[in-house]
Amino acid sequence: MSTADGSANTDGIRLLTIRDLSVEIWRGDRIVRPVRGVSLALDRGETLGIVGETGSGKSMTGLAIMGMLPAGGRITAGSIDLDGRELVGLPAARYRAIRGNDVAMVFQDSMTALNPTKRIGEQVAEPVRLHRGASKREARARAEEMLALVGLPRPAERLDDFPHQLSGGMRQRVMIAMALVCEPRLVIADEPTTALDVTVQAEILDLLDDLRSRLGMSMILVTHDMGVIARHADRVGVMYAGRVAETGPTSELFARTRHRYTQALLSSIPSLTQDRREELFSIPGAPPDLTVVQAGCPFAPRCAAATDRCRAELPPPVTEAGGHVHSCWHPAEGPAARTRARLVVPAPAGSGPTASEPTGSGPTASGPAGSGSTASGPRLRVVDLRREHPAGGAGLFGGRRTVKAVSGVSFEVAAGETFGLVGESGCGKSSLGRMLVALDRPTSGEVIFDGEPVTRMSARALGPRRTELQMMFQDSNASLDPRMRIGAILREPLAIQGVGTRAQRTARARELLRDVGLPASVLERYPHELSGGQRQRVGLARALALDPKVLVADEPVSALDVSIRSQVLNLMRRVQLERGLSSVVISHDLAVVRYLADRVGVMYLGKLVETGTTDEVYGSAAHPYTAGLLAAIPEADPGAPRAPAAARVRGEPPSPVDPPSGCRFRTRCALATALCAQEEPPLTPVTGTHHVACHHPLGREESRS
Amino acid sequence: MTWYVLRRLAVSLLVLLGISAVVFLMLHLVSDSPGRVVLGQRASPEAVADFNREHGFDRPVVAQYVGYLGRLLQGDLGRSYKLNEDVGTLLARNAGRSAMVSLAGLVLALLIAVPLGILQAVRRNSVVDRVATAASYVLYATPSFLLGLLLIAVFSQTIPIFPAEASQSHSPWVVFTDPRAMALPVITLAVTSIAVFAQYQRSAALDQLGQDYIRVARAKGLPERLILTRHLLRNACLPLVMLVGTLVPTLLAGNLIVESLFNYPGLGLLFLNSLQREDYPVLLAYTLIGGVLTVAGNFVADVVVAAADRRIELSA
Numbered sequence A: 001m002s003t004a005d006g007s008a009n010t011d012g013i014r015l016l017t018i019r020d021l022s023v024e025i026w027r028g029d030r031i032v033r034p035v036r037g038v039s040l041a042l043d044r045g046e047t048l049g050i051v052g053e054t055g056s057g058k059s060m061t062g063l064a065i066m067g068m069l070p071a072g073g074r075i076t077a078g079s080i081d082l083d084g085r086e087l088v089g090l091p092a093a094r095y096r097a098i099r100g101n102d103v104a105m106v107f108q109d110s111m112t113a114l115n116p117t118k119r120i121g122e123q124v125a126e127p128v129r130l131h132r133g134a135s136k137r138e139a140r141a142r143a144e145e146m147l148a149l150v151g152l153p154r155p156a157e158r159l160d161d162f163p164h165q166l167s168g169g170m171r172q173r174v175m176i177a178m179a180l181v182c183e184p185r186l187v188i189a190d191e192p193t194t195a196l197d198v199t200v201q202a203e204i205l206d207l208l209d210d211l212r213s214r215l216g217m218s219m220i221l222v223t224h225d226m227g228v229i230a231r232h233a234d235r236v237g238v239m240y241a242g243r244v245a246e247t248g249p250t251s252e253l254f255a256r257t258r259h260r261y262t263q264a265l266l267s268s269i270p271s272l273t274q275d276r277r278e279e280l281f282s283i284p285g286a287p288p289d290l291t292v293v294q295a296g297c298p299f300a301p302r303c304a305a306a307t308d309r310c311r312a313e314l315p316p317p318v319t320e321a322g323g324h325v326h327s328c329w330h331p332a333e334g335p336a337a338r339t340r341a342r343l344v345v346p347a348p349a350g351s352g353p354t355a356s357e358p359t360g361s362g363p364t365a366s367g368p369a370g371s372g373s374t375a376s377g378p379r380l381r382v383v384d385l386r387r388e389h390p391a392g393g394a395g396l397f398g399g400r401r402t403v404k405a406v407s408g409v410s411f412e413v414a415a416g417e418t419f420g421l422v423g424e425s426g427c428g429k430s431s432l433g434r435m436l437v438a439l440d441r442p443t444s445g446e447v448i449f450d451g452e453p454v455t456r457m458s459a460r461a462l463g464p465r466r467t468e469l470q471m472m473f474q475d476s477n478a479s480l481d482p483r484m485r486i487g488a489i490l491r492e493p494l495a496i497q498g499v500g501t502r503a504q505r506t507a508r509a510r511e512l513l514r515d516v517g518l519p520a521s522v523l524e525r526y527p528h529e530l531s532g533g534q535r536q537r538v539g540l541a542r543a544l545a546l547d548p549k550v551l552v553a554d555e556p557v558s559a560l561d562v563s564i565r566s567q568v569l570n571l572m573r574r575v576q577l578e579r580g581l582s583s584v585v586i587s588h589d590l591a592v593v594r595y596l597a598d599r600v601g602v603m604y605l606g607k608l609v610e611t612g613t614t615d616e617v618y619g620s621a622a623h624p625y626t627a628g629l630l631a632a633i634p635e636a637d638p639g640a641p642r643a644p645a646a647a648r649v650r651g652e653p654p655s656p657v658d659p660p661s662g663c664r665f666r667t668r669c670a671l672a673t674a675l676c677a678q679e680e681p682p683l684t685p686v687t688g689t690h691h692v693a694c695h696h697p698l699g700r701e702e703s704r705s
Numbered sequence B: 001m002t003w004y005v006l007r008r009l010a011v012s013l014l015v016l017l018g019i020s021a022v023v024f025l026m027l028h029l030v031s032d033s034p035g036r037v038v039l040g041q042r043a044s045p046e047a048v049a050d051f052n053r054e055h056g057f058d059r060p061v062v063a064q065y066v067g068y069l070g071r072l073l074q075g076d077l078g079r080s081y082k083l084n085e086d087v088g089t090l091l092a093r094n095a096g097r098s099a100m101v102s103l104a105g106l107v108l109a110l111l112i113a114v115p116l117g118i119l120q121a122v123r124r125n126s127v128v129d130r131v132a133t134a135a136s137y138v139l140y141a142t143p144s145f146l147l148g149l150l151l152i153a154v155f156s157q158t159i160p161i162f163p164a165e166a167s168q169s170h171s172p173w174v175v176f177t178d179p180r181a182m183a184l185p186v187i188t189l190a191v192t193s194i195a196v197f198a199q200y201q202r203s204a205a206l207d208q209l210g211q212d213y214i215r216v217a218r219a220k221g222l223p224e225r226l227i228l229t230r231h232l233l234r235n236a237c238l239p240l241v242m243l244v245g246t247l248v249p250t251l252l253a254g255n256l257i258v259e260s261l262f263n264y265p266g267l268g269l270l271f272l273n274s275l276q277r278e279d280y281p282v283l284l285a286y287t288l289i290g291g292v293l294t295v296a297g298n299f300v301a302d303v304v305v306a307a308a309d310r311r312i313e314l315s316a
């Protein structure tokens, strides 16, 4: 036997063995085969990370173990052995006795995963009553104990809360308590932190690690994030198109990546150490359709090393030393090598040292814009911008409460420059972005575009200005009219502005598609006929249709998978450089902002806490929050030094309805002093371009750690 | 919660005030000379004018409305032109009976529709679901008088188990005291609502079944039966509670047809007869009560839902 489980369950340390598992889902006339001969193994006390892109079958594998395949789904072959017991074909009643007791599951979105009309205490206690036959009182006591264990403050008082009364991170803790309350031997966590902010994600993953060792459980961690795997898994299974491409111990797999897909995947992740002058590696094409069974290696159509053999014959699993198994005819040697093309970078104005260093090919192709900036001042200037949204419900004494979404933000963007805004969800990034392109009016403050205050213009005066300020949205699926063909979508802004004849507009649309790397045939298609990456390209093309001077991109790649994400990021970077656009890139993903932006602003609770060139902010963060964010990001490299726990940001952001006095970050800051509670720190220069709003900014050594 | 209830209550009262003003004005436009109606076509114009003056019907409409409101606040709904009885007494006597029948029909409909809708959702696209859905559409498209006539033809004439006429007793408790005589009206009322309720319940339950917390319940090892009763039922019924609240006026309209079909002396029949007799005070009061019921229905539904689903309070 040369499968993953080659080492039989002799020594009793093996907890779970999945052998050649295949799953079929009948959907009317189609059969989806999301899992195709998966073999994985997990030892006691270990974490197995399952990683892969959307639709690769990660969740289905987890659900198959739980015996909870969706309607129409069944296991067609293979076995799942849990501690010597075969789970495939187990009668429903016996399976129920295992579920929630021996095997438990933590789901992704704790908002929908908790019953909204049941108190959390009851929900956590339910499995104890079910499996242990505990009395109501005993179960409640156990729930309280469990909630304390997952770090819910004052659990006794919170037992009777409803889920909506808790923050996202707290709900996810409740979810975990619910899964672990019967001390299962195996817990399957399916994207347990994908819906959470980085700082909260780090806390939750650490909590899971800690509980796993304390309760002596094993864990399957399903994720699309290689960084999470590198930091938290002992063993990895990389899935592609329903198959395990490669599996082995984490350090081994990262150090000697064998499968071509794993290599490509690792190479496409924008890292915090990525050289920004280099194009990101990207895998061409998109994952295959799982309704068809093709011969050969499923990755062959996208693989640079594919040969005729790959297209004809399915590569069998090959076991190497240390239980490293891969299924590739032409395995790679050594760690993921990043073969990247160099970008031709015209030095954008006002950018940091990186961009001003001469690149290999030099500034021969100097950008068309980049130039006009120095003479005529900044293209976009934001002055003390504020936006308050009415908060639900009036205060008890009639005073209207407001969510302070943006509270006094000022910055400038030069022509041809890209300004990145990072921050956690709810910090006001998107509110700010909408005001920049005049989709929303500020409560006070100004946005000055080419010397004119757009925020004070009448709707009529604004009309023609709008063409120069464009926005690209996170989810092009929601922002593209589903009943319009792509051609019509791209022609629409031109038609509204009365540009050209119909034929000219069509020609322009075709040109735009070419610019964003889509074939002209896309003109005739509807948005739902495109993949996520293609739709995002159309969103970019539409934003570029009127040749804007400023492009605001709000979470441009957050909805995309890693391999598609790098394609779109490369495209955006190319467009920025070629067109000399001024852009503002908004994202919660620090690596994305780092890759795209020349200068960065870090937002916290409606305020900019740090601004500077990308290198300054990422290289020598001066604000404790920035340092904490950077420390929270798991790098896709198990050898990467872990930031000391002290550098982490604790807890969750306070409510923007009543922000803390003084420094808004003080409730989560390890360095907070009495001064921080009294006085709000102003944004003050550290160096010429680097500003920070903190009473006790970090020195260079501290932030590097 | 108290705050929320008070606010909703204030809004409800304002709405009622608006309804009363509009209805009063409309009736005034339709008939600005009650004397003519009361005294008949053959009365002399002088007598009519005297009557109008005596009862204040010659005053400006706003003054009349304010007077009407004042009396309304004292519980005086006016006097019927034709029945020589206080409208209040008249309505009270009939309202109880109508309410009991409506309620019986509603309860019967819910008892059947809620489990049926959930069953359909759980076994969606099965034979049961398809048959029930098809039946719902047919019932939905059937006017209630036709349904009533069919029921009479089958259960009163072909197989004479139930009488074709409802009980004529004045007690509001006839539903319980004389169930045989009330069976057909109640069934007619129930069947017309079952179609709507079941489909509504089905889609609400389907919504909830797709939610993650159902999967979580399954992952806990709960058997399907407990998943339904402990987790699904409550969440899946919230939309129906709202619907039932807003449906109160439709129930009254249903009464109109059912009551006249089975000759049941309730509010609906009273309304129809008053319409023929041009008995405007009765019509005015009936419409107002319809308004009160609708507003109260909405109010109660909101409060019940807010109590069951505590998230509402935050966003309202």
Ligand SMILES: Nc1ncnc2c1ncn2[C@@H]1O[C@H](COP(=O)(O)OP(=O)(O)OP(=O)(O)O)[C@@H](O)[C@H]1O
Pocket: A025, A027, A032, A033, A034, A052, A053, A054, A055, A056, A057, A058, A059, A060, A061, A070, A071, A224, A290
């Ligand atoms: N209920 C369902 N009915 C039919 N097909 C489904 C169903 N759920 C998932 N699939 C299909 O099964 C395949 C694998 O899905 P799965 O959810 O396991 O992917 P995943 O790796 O977890 O992806 P993601 O990262 O998006 O969570 C996909 O092609 C998906 O479209």
Ligand code: SF4
Pocket: A259, A260, A261, A297, A298, A299, A300, A301, A303, A304, A305, A306, A307, A310, A311, A315, A327, A328, A329, A330, A331
């Ligand atoms: S088997 Fe061939 S196509 Fe598949 S990953 Fe390996 S080299 Fe690429």
Ligand code: SF4
Pocket: A623, A624, A625, A663, A664, A665, A666, A667, A669, A670, A671, A672, A673, A676, A681, A693, A694, A695, A696, A697
């Ligand atoms: S001002 Fe004080 S609380 Fe705020 S970030 Fe600096 S040290 Fe922390």
Ligand SMILES: [Mg+2]
Pocket: A058, A059, A060, A190
């Ligand atoms: Mg998944």
